[in-house]
Amino acid sequence: xxxxxxxxxxxxxxxxxxxxxxxxxxxxxxxxxxxxxxxxxxxxxxxxxxxxxxxxxxxxxxxxxxxxxxxxxxxxxxxxxxxxxxxxxxxxxxxxxxxxxxxxxxxxxxxxxx
Amino acid sequence: xxxxxxxxxxxxxxxxxxxxxxxxxxxxxxxxxxxxxxxxxxxxxxxxxxxxxxxxxxxxxxxxxxxxxxxxxxxxxxxxxxxxxxxxxxxxxxxxxxxxxxxxxxxxxxx
Numbered sequence: 001x002x003x004x005x006x007x008x009x010x011x012x013x014x015x016x017x018x019x020x021x022x023x024x025x026x027x028x029x030x031x032x033x034x035x036x037x038x039x040x041x042x043x044x045x046x047x048x049x050x051x052x053x054x055x056x057x058x059x060x061x062x063x064x065x066x067x068x069x070x071x072x073x074x075x076x077x078x079x080x081x082x083x084x085x086x087x088x089x090x091x092x093x094x095x096x097x098x099x100x101x102x103x104x105x106x107x108x109x110x111x112x113x114x
Numbered sequence: 115x116x117x118x119x120x121x122x123x124x125x126x127x128x129x130x131x132x133x134x135x136x137x138x139x140x141x142x143x144x145x146x147x148x149x150x151x152x153x154x155x156x157x158x159x160x161x162x163x164x165x166x167x168x169x170x171x172x173x174x175x176x177x178x179x180x181x182x183x184x185x186x187x188x189x190x191x192x193x194x195x196x197x198x199x200x201x202x203x204x205x206x207x208x209x210x211x212x213x214x215x216x217x218x219x220x221x222x223x224x225x
Contacts, residue, residue, distance in 0.1 A: 006156075042117065042202075042217035090156050102147045102204060103213060105156030 002027045006091050006106035012114050013078070013085065021076045021109045023091035030095070032074035033103065036060060037088040046089075049074055078111060086113050120203055120216025127193055128224050135219045136187040137203035143214075145206040146179050146186040151218070152199045160201075161188070193223050 004025040013019045023032065034046040045058030049068040063082025068074055074093075078085045088110050092103040118137045127133060137146070145164055149157035161172050163179035163186060170177055176189045186205075190197055200218040207214075 040123075040217070043215060088154075092156075102145075102149075102159050102162060102206075103157075105149075105158070107156045108154065110154070 004091060004093055004104050004106040006089075006109050008109060009107070011109055011111045013111060015113055016080045018077055018079050019111065021078070021089055021091075021111070023074045023076065023106060024072055025074075025093045025104070026072060027093055027104060028071075029093035029104070030071065031093060032068070033092045033094075034058075034064070034066065034074070034076045035090040035092065037090060037108075043090065046076065085111055087111060118203055118205055118214055118216040120219060122219060123217065124220040124222070126222045126224065129193060129195060131193050133190040133193055133197075133221060134187060135201060135203075136185060137205070137216050138185040139205055139214070140184065141205070141207065141214070142183040143205035143207055144183075146177070147204040147206070147213070148175075148177050148186070148188045149202045149204060150199050151202065157200075157202055190221075193221075195223050195225050197221060198223050 007022045031050050033048040035043040044060050046064050047058050047066040049055035052071050055066050055068050065077045088108050090108050091106040094103050095101050118139050120137045147162050148160045150160050151157040161170050161177040166183050167181050168179040174191045200220050202218045204213045204215040
């Protein structure tokens with residue numbers, strides 16, 4: 001079955017460390033997205049990519065980086081520059097040509113700074 | 115980024131009650147989508163609406179695309195404990211890849 005897979009489900013990071021969250025999809029979707037979710041704040045867009053080797057900053061890109069070397073993969077790195085990284089991170093993908101058919105979301109990664 | 119006005123922010127209801135939530139926007143949308151997020155999981159699509167005035171059902175769920183194309187509502191009838199979660203509305207103008215969405219309605223159902 002096609003879908004979008006995020007790993008790991010839970011991730012713990014020491015202060016000052018970079019960590020990378022994985023997102024893989026086999027839906028043949030061109031566009032992929034990373035969102036951050038904090039209690040009571042809904043979803044906030046970090047980065048998005050419409051095609052391979054291209055990506056755009058979202059609303060809260062500071063302290064994060066991404067790459068899009070393959071259509072199927074859109075990893076997110078949370079750098080030490082992100083001051084408050086503890087959150088639930090969601091990856092999503094959508095079909096080419098617009099978002100009228102909605103997003104398919106992964107099951108999320110919960111990142112905790114210890 | 116732009117967000118939709120989704121209300122209420124939270125609801126506490128008894129099992130068996132009906133629930134209604136809505137989203138409004140100052141922008142016109144071509145598509146309205148309703149998602150449900152279970153605790154600790156990603157949102158899952160419940161209902162998609164593509165035409166102004168459209169009324170669509172999915173089991174105990176019913177959603178409508180407002181005539182003005184600036185609003186949508188979701189009703190849940192005869193709620194059950196597994197309805198617990200966060201419900202999000204998403205709007206799409208169709209001209210770009212990004213969706214606009216509300217902050218979600220947190221639903222708690224007391225058995």
